[in-house]
Amino acid sequence: MDMEIITSIKPLLATVTPLLCILLIILSRRIPNLRELWTIIASLVTFSIVASMVKTLYTSKIIAYKLVEVYPGVDIAFRVDAFGLFFALLSSFLWIVVSFYSIGYMRSLDEHSQTRYFAFFAVAISSALGVAFSSNLFTLYLFYEILTVCTYPLVTHNQNNEARSSGRMYLGYLLGTSVAFFLPAILFTYYFAGTLDFSPHGILNGKASNGMITFLFLLFLFGIGKAAIMPFNGWLPRAMVAPTPVSALLHAVAVVKAGVFCQLRVYFNIFGVELLHNQNLDIFLIYFVSITILLGSLFALKQDDIKAMLAYSTISQLSYIILAAGLYSYHGMLGGVVHIVMHGFGKITLFMCAGSILCGARIKKISRLGGIGRRMPITMLAFLFGALSVAGIPPFGGFMSKWFLALGSIEAHQWPILVVLLTSTLLNLGYFMPVVFISFFGKDSESIKGYPDIREPSPFIVAPLAFTALVSLALFFYPYPFLYLAEIFVKSMMGG
Template sequence: MTTLLILALLLPVAGSALVLLLRRNPNAREAASLVTAGALFAVVFSIYQAVMRGERPAVVLAEPFPGVPIVLEAEPLGVLFALIASFLWIVTTAYAIGYMRGHHEENQTRFYTFFAFAIASTMGVAFAGNLFTLFVFYEVLSLTTFPLVTHAGTDAARRAGRVYLGILFSTSIVFQLLAIIWVYVLAGTLDFTPGGILEGRASAGMAPLLLGLFVFGIGKAAVMPFHRWLPAAMVAPTPVSALLHAVAVVKAGVFAVLKVTVYIFGTGFVTATAASVWLMWVAAATIILGSLVAFRKDNLKARLAYSTVSQLSYVVLGAMLANALGVIGSGMHIAMHAFGKITLFFCAGAIMVATHRTEVSQLDGLGRKMPLTFAAFLIGTLSIVGLPPAGGAWSKWFLGIGALEAGQVGLVAVLMLSSLLSLAYLMEIPLRGFFGRATEEGDPQPGHEDRAHGPDGGHGDHGFHGAPRWSLAAILVTAAACIALFIHPDPFYRLMTLVTAP
């Protein structure tokens, strides 16, 4: 069992080595990516089965400091995150093949190599057995995604990279590391322990400050005012935005927040000290402000980015509620939002490759030319907003009653207001697509031309009205998953109940 854990970490690394080896042959290179992704999912799935059997496999990789090892351990919350990330890696790889070729991106080998490294670090985050390990892989994730964000190599990419690494590193070094070492000094350990390790060791006055250091120090959770890196990272190719900035990186952030709340502080300690009340309102403010900013963005990817900022704070909010329902809602929202948002990003990328359009106002009438893509966008929207028949409905439901149970009626109002806002800014896209009137400027000819003389652009058969085949397949899979998760959210729900009632 423990070998599986190590395998989960090493498989993506091996995958990136394979990608490098096969760089002369793009088809074999992409096949290597796909095979590794599939194998990784299989590995994670068997870990999932073991965890559901009640096993908690753990393995110590190294011990840098006395008493502070680098240790991998599979527990329900981590398995949930790993399942999502590894499954979506397969889908994203398929999508990326279509996108990268259709978009004639340069340095594709570097892209796939670092992509696999980023997944390896994500696995490390998911299976981190103590706070130190989590921190290590968190930082490695920032580093390995940096070349992906700056993939274009332009001045804009460089500036974005600076913001990205600047915010993620400085928050993690200044706040998070301080908090981690503080916990270590207080508790003498950093192990994730059900029920937390701080009860009786940290004073009630200190707890709110310490928790705040974590919430702001985990910059990847994009709680305002440390959210700027996420919109900045949108200069990256769309598959990167999709997987990393809708799934792996941001989810690593909120996952860390949830994990710290549950396994370091312990929900009991958080509620007893009321440490999280002020942070609930910070999260609520981020939810509303993120939605408002998203409203004003005409650029599709920027709008989705701010939507992500807003949605991430749902997860943070659920963690801060620190009751069983809130934590369950929080964990399930990690899953539901991942599938919903990746669908939206996939669609945005497909639109961009097919038509070279990036602004919402340019989308009028496109839905009739790309019906599948826009239909998928609609499903993704429903999931994000939290409407049936999409999976997002469940997580919003749990978060809502979690807030009620915590006696925070104001927060319920915030959740509802934000749902309305997100409905408004996301629905605009499919509405324009299906019902808007196509303009002359909207003739997607340039995209067609580009593809005609591109070396990799052999997919001319789908014409201007379609996304690349590989990409379209990926979109359909994730959109279908959104609906499937409404019908059958059981696996994720069961995992989360294991977290709250071990």
């Protein structure tokens, strides 16, 4: 693949900017306004740096930057290709939105330790960007681990017993899988391939025996616990004890998408799709994740807590994305990749709505939402938009990715997957629509009746969620920056 490589410090800058912002945040911890101003400025700067790279990428170039060599042949290095930028663009953009949202949410709930919250939030974003820009498996692992660790204080922000046990669960799953499976997988990869650099067609091809490949594949599949594939999904619903902005950005976008991103990276750039296909591992993969898709949706049906329901929904949707690696076809891959952004916007909207309901009405349970749509119409409308987008109903962004996936499954002659997709869509509607329905048309529940002061919370909360709801609508009509990047990437995969 003779893509032109440009050395530029931009990826490093993009990664470091949030970290610099931490210093400022800590220094100005006594002045909340200034502190949050720093966050917003940092998010804007970061986004602009990331966005400035888009143009370069359109011309089929790759940006690379090598920081330091930690081992002969293994560097801490950045390399921006279309897929990475795709993910980075999403994360950094949503950080802006969530920054505003955080201000409103944290202040309205009068949360403690806000400095810590903002600081670790910035670290999380930084490491998510690092994951996106990493040029080899090692750098990827590095940022992946940092992301795990720095999210811990956010997850356990409440510092009560529930948070404590959730934190344990969170770390147990993520660190456990990464240390027990991911790290050895990396080391074995290095041992066999002699390098860890990502390459468009994989580096393992012909380097190891078939059995070893399968073994490595399984290690990676289970090692990247952030992707929440079924046996290792337990942490995600539990992590919902975190403040809602955290759930919104991290557990709908940054962290879980980083997990999925890592999975795809590994399948695309370490194994290579051909290798997976030749070994029939792709078939195994898609049927394996199909279980997660269906079970996740079913679990979501049962939930009464809004955020838990959303979490299970996320689990289910994440596996859609992984389908990209298994559907050995242009549209399948495209659909999976695009689903990252479509689901991201949709799900973040839903989470922010949940947070808004919490701020405005102090309600967490679905069963108590009756009539809330009449008090908080904007929020619930945004909820509807988000739900439709996630479920994949036109004219929302989610439809596009599902459509591509369906096409892909047909191209790959995997008819059962098509069935799975359709079933899942139905299930999605099945757990989203009742919420919308009772909130608008249901009777006022007890939690609402006697409380006339329930209304839309501050504009800092409402504006972001309305914005993202509209964006997920708009993405159906104008998905291009993302779609282009995804196409460039998928073409580079398939084209070689």
